[in-house]
């Protein structure tokens with residue numbers, strides 16, 4: 251098997267080095283000298299159609315981004331086990347002292363769909379203890395259990411995408427350092443759902459998702 255990088259990556263890098271890097275050389279050198287001081291942490295899905303830096307038009311150094319399948323935050327556990335998401339949150343809050351954490355969910359999420367299929371008995375492979383994906387998306391099972399009986403599968407999957415954001419916000423508050431920072435007034439947490447096809451962001455406010463108002 252060839253160890254060569256895919257040509258599209260080499261081509262993209264060449265373009266960025268010539269254009270993007272040239273424009274940002276001073277910024278990047280300052281960020282290296284002064285260190286990173288991002289004010290916002292984004293927790294988004296791994297999905298290739300989700301581009302946090304693009305949709306927020308952000309520069310290097312602005313966003314501390316953690317990505318995982320279905321943008322989930324598991325509940326706090328006393329043992330510091332192999333949980334990359336908890337480690338990223340701890341670092342963002344206690345070391346970088348970010349002022350905001352945004353859970354960025356999205357439409358057409360394959361991870362949420364997998365959770366729905368697993369919870370409805372349509373994906374037995376995901377129920378196996380050996381499935382990393384299955385064990386991970388089990389974090390969202392409480393969201394499935396909250397879904398009512400109304401609506402067809404398509405509507406329920408959409409509801410589950412949004413429940414996942416609410417549950418991740420609830421789980422965030424179970425981390426003692428997050429709870430403390432919120433109480434101190436130094437941290438606020440937010441839930442967004444991104445409609446990919448229409449390029450619209452919805453914000454979770456008072457229990458429902460409303461379009462983000464652009465002034």
Ligand SMILES: [Zn+2]
Pocket residue numbers: 295296297319320321356358359360361362
């Ligand atoms: Zn997703």
